Amino acid sequence: MGKYLAVISNSIKKNLAYRANTFILMISVLFSFGVLFYFWNSIYMQGNKVGTYTLSEIISYYIFITIFELLFTSTNTAWSIGDEIRNGQITNSILKPMGYFEYKFSQSLGVIFYRMMLFVPVIALVLFLLRNYLTQPKDDYGYLFFIILSFLAFILNYIIYYIVGISSFWVVDNNGFFFTCLVVISFMQGQWMPLDLLPTWFVTLGNYLPFKYLFFVPVGVVSGRSAFEYSMLIIPLLWCVSLYFLAKFLYKKGIKKYEGYGV
Amino acid sequence: MKDMGFRKFKKYLQIFLQLQRINLMKRMSYPVSFIMSCSTVLLTMVLSLLFINVSFSFMDNLAGWTYYQMLAVVGSYMIIECIMWAFFGQLNAINFHIMEGTMDGILLKPIDDQFLASFWRGDPEDFMRLITGSALVVVSIENTIGLDFLNLSLFLFLIFNGTVILYSFNLIVRSVSFWVIDGSGLWLLMERVTSNSQFPVDIYYNKIVRGALTYIIPLAFVATVPAKILTNRDIDFQLVELSFVMAIFFFFVSRYFWKFSLKHYSSASS
Numbered sequence: 292m293g294k295y296l297a298v299i300s301n302s303i304k305k306n307l308a309y310r311a312n313t314f315i316l317m318i319s320v321l322f323s324f325g326v327l328f329y330f331w332n333s334i335y336m337q338g339n340k341v342g343t344y345t346l347s348e349i350i351s352y353y354i355f356i357t358i359f360e361l362l363f364t365s366t367n368t369a370w371s372i373g374d375e376i377r378n379g380q381i382t383n384s385i386l387k388p389m390g391y392f393e394y395k396f397s398q399s400l401g402v403i404f405y406r407m408m409l410f411v412p413v414i415a416l417v418l419f420l421l422r423n424y425l426t427q428p429k430d431d432y433g434y435l436f437f438i439i440l441s442f443l444a445f446i447l448n449y450i451i452y453y454i455v456g457i458s459s460f461w462v463v464d465n466n467g468f469f470f471t472c473l474v475v476i477s478f479m480q481g482q483w484m485p486l487d488l489l490p491t492w493f494v495t496l497g498n499y500l501p502f503k504y505l506f507f508v509p510v511g512v513v514s515g516r517s518a519f520e521y522s523m524l525i526i527p528l529l530w531c532v533s534l535y536f537l538a539k540f541l542y543k544k545g546i547k548k549y550e551g552y553g554v
Numbered sequence: 555m556k557d558m559g560f561r562k563f564k565k566y567l568q569i570f571l572q573l574q575r576i577n578l579m580k581r582m583s584y585p586v587s588f589i590m591s592c593s594t595v596l597l598t599m600v601l602s603l604l605f606i607n608v609s610f611s612f613m614d615n616l617a618g619w620t621y622y623q624m625l626a627v628v629g630s631y632m633i634i635e636c637i638m639w640a641f642f643g644q645l646n647a648i649n650f651h652i653m654e655g656t657m658d659g660i661l662l663k664p665i666d667d668q669f670l671a672s673f674w675r676g677d678p679e680d681f682m683r684l685i686t687g688s689a690l691v692v693v694s695i696e697n698t699i700g701l702d703f704l705n706l707s708l709f710l711f712l713i714f715n716g717t718v719i720l721y722s723f724n725l726i727v728r729s730v731s732f733w734v735i736d737g738s739g740l741w742l743l744m745e746r747v748t749s750n751s752q753f754p755v756d757i758y759y760n761k762i763v764r765g766a767l768t769y770i771i772p773l774a775f776v777a778t779v780p781a782k783i784l785t786n787r788d789i790d791f792q793l794v795e796l797s798f799v800m801a802i803f804f805f806f807v808s809r810y811f812w813k814f815s816l817k818h819y820s821s822a823s824s
Contacts, residue, residue: 308736315730316739323746330750333757339613464583467590467679474594478601488608 294389295397302401303408317413320361324417327353328424342488351426351514352485354417359506360482361410363445365452366473368399372456373465379551392453392538399449429518436519440509443527448505450534451476457538460545481507485516501530569665570673574641577676591679599632599686602752617756624754626694626781630713631752632687634776637717638724638748639680642672645721648728649737658821668812672725691784698785705784708794712780715801719772720748722801722808729808729815751776772800 307313328350335346344352372395375381385391418425428434455472459465477483479502486497486507497503504527511517581588606628610621619627638645648671651657660670691709695701727744731737755767755774768774775797783789 311734312736312739314739315734315737316742319739319742319746322743326746326750329758329760329763330753333759334616336759337617337757339616341609341612462587464587467584467587467594471590471594471597474598474601483601484605484608489604 295393298389298394298397299401299404302398303405306402306405313409316409320410320413321417323357324354324413327357328421342485344485344488347424347426348514348516349485350421350424352510352516354421354425355510355513356482356506358410358414359441359444359510361414362403362406363441363448363505365399365402365445365449367402368395368449369452369456369469369472371395371398372453373459373469376457376459376549377463377465381549382551385546391542395453395456396449403445426515428513429515430512433512433515433519436523437509437513440504440512440523440527443524443531444505444509447501447527447531447534450531450538451501451505454534454538454541457542457545460541460548476502476505479503480505481510487516501527501534504530566666566669569669573673574676574678578678581678588679591677592682595679595682596686599683602628602632603686603690617754619754619756620698622694622697623781623785625690626698626785627754627777628752629687629690629694630709630716630777630780630784632683632690633713634717634720634751635748636680636683636687638720639677639683641676642721642724643676643680644672644674645724645728646741647675649731649735649740652731652819653736655821657819661816661819667816668725668809671812672721694781694785699787702787705787705789708789709780709784712775712783712794712797715797716776716780718801719775719797719804720751722804723747723771725808726811729812732815732818747771747773748776751778754778754781769800772804775800 331346331349331353334341335349341349372381375384381391384394387394428437430436455469458468462468479486479497479500481503486494486503504523508517508523508527512519512523581591606621606624609616610624614620616624648657651660657671660674661667663670695706699705724744727740728737730740751773755764755778758764758767764774779793779797783794
């Protein structure tokens with residue numbers, strides 16, 4: 292366990308190395324929240340309405356989506372694994388006395404802790420300033436359910452991008468595939484727009500895939516758009532388990548194919 | 555003197571074309587990946603359009619902009635984004651080069667540093683944006699005032715100005731990396747600023763905010779003004795002149811700021 296804590300700690304320190312960038316990031320985040328609020332406020336002030344969403348609901352939706360995007364997105368996992376495989380650096384990682392999946396997960400956790408240290412004060416400030424615009428969860432324990440679903444979403448997010456990353460064992464230049472995954476996942480997790488505004492066939496398709504549990508479902512619970520159901524917990528959990536085994540299987544196959552190119 | 559100027563222009567044009575060729579060759583060395591990237595850029599455009607279509611299925615107009623006028627705004631934005639990514643993709647990598655110390659390689663070449671720092675790398679797959687953007691502009695023209703030579707010429711001129719403005723603004727923001735070394739956080743700022751250009755600035759009801767988006771962060775001239783001129787019979791020539799003045803002003807400010815920032819560069823390598 293100690294070795295994984297060391298990886299987490301290193302990951303945090305690495306990110307904190309450039310303090311000016313940390314400050315820029317905070318300003319950028321504040322700016323992006325401001326733009327978001329102002330944009331939707333302007334649209335609704337002109338008498339427009341998007342679907343059944345009220346102004347408070349749409350602002351809450353996008354604010355929480357942005358929070359998720361800032362805290363839990365693991366796209367870096369895919370890029371770093373891809374780079375390590377391409378330039379042979381993965382050899383260093385696999386020689387370490389720890390599982391590669393667990394090693395990258397610890398790094399990813401470090402990034403999350405760093406982001407929390409960085410963004411939580413800004414997020415708290417934004418939530419406080421916009422308190423009159425934000426909607427509340429439907430359930431009494433809505434915030435607790437939200438935290439559990441968010442944790443599950445983070446793990447699922449990590450496993451998905453881990454699988455995307457290790458696909459580099461088979462394709463030398465994986466940038467095109469990464470880019471495709473990034474766009475498809477970001478759309479299907481509800482980052483672009485609320486999924487319930489899309490055509491029925493799209494919603495049905497989304498029900499058979501894990502992506503809506505990454506952003507859309509937890510955000511729906513915390514913003515009071517949907518009430519908590521146990522299926523929201525069980526289905527992503529099943530996805531996590533099955534994708535975990537798929538990830539392990541693919542890694543095993545991939546590492547046999549790996550030729551240490553670039554070492 | 556005149557001849558020397560022409561020779562210099564010819565030399566830079568040749569270098570520019572060579573860089574484009576190299577970029578394309580680099581990408582084409584992995585054809586499957588390149589085709590996937592092209593398809594995904596196209597998919598991104600389709601999804602953007604879906605967002606507009608879904609939004610307009612619930613409203614008639616957005617701050618006075620009809621659906622077809624809105625297509626002109628989105629189309630203009632796509633065309634300018636295409637130029638930004640396909641030709642000036644290097645701007646996004648400035649902070650990476652500063653961090654890794656590879657900026658030296660760019661600065662030591664016997665050629666204008668800003669030119670090379672801007673054109674060194676491009677993403678040819680983003681030419682797909684030009685196709686979708688142009689298609690949207692055509693649909694918009696057909697469903698608004700129809701084809702008018704003057705409007706179209708002014709539109710192209712304004713697109714050029716918009717590109718210069720966005721390029722200059724981008725260069726100013728990226729130049730901050732010379733001080734902070736890791737300026738990756740600037741990416742988020744730029745992404746939020748530029749993605750906002752795909753909506754008309756008229757949606758901002760507050761006059762101060764609208765003024766700021768016109769004169770301080772001149773997003774209005776990126777897509778809103780070209781689309782306004784393209785889809786309205788009454789041409790506001792003042793806007794056209796202002797766009798030109800802003801483009802020149804921002805270009806020289808960015809040039810000055812780039813040179814100023816370079817003085818604060820301390821190499822991470824050697």
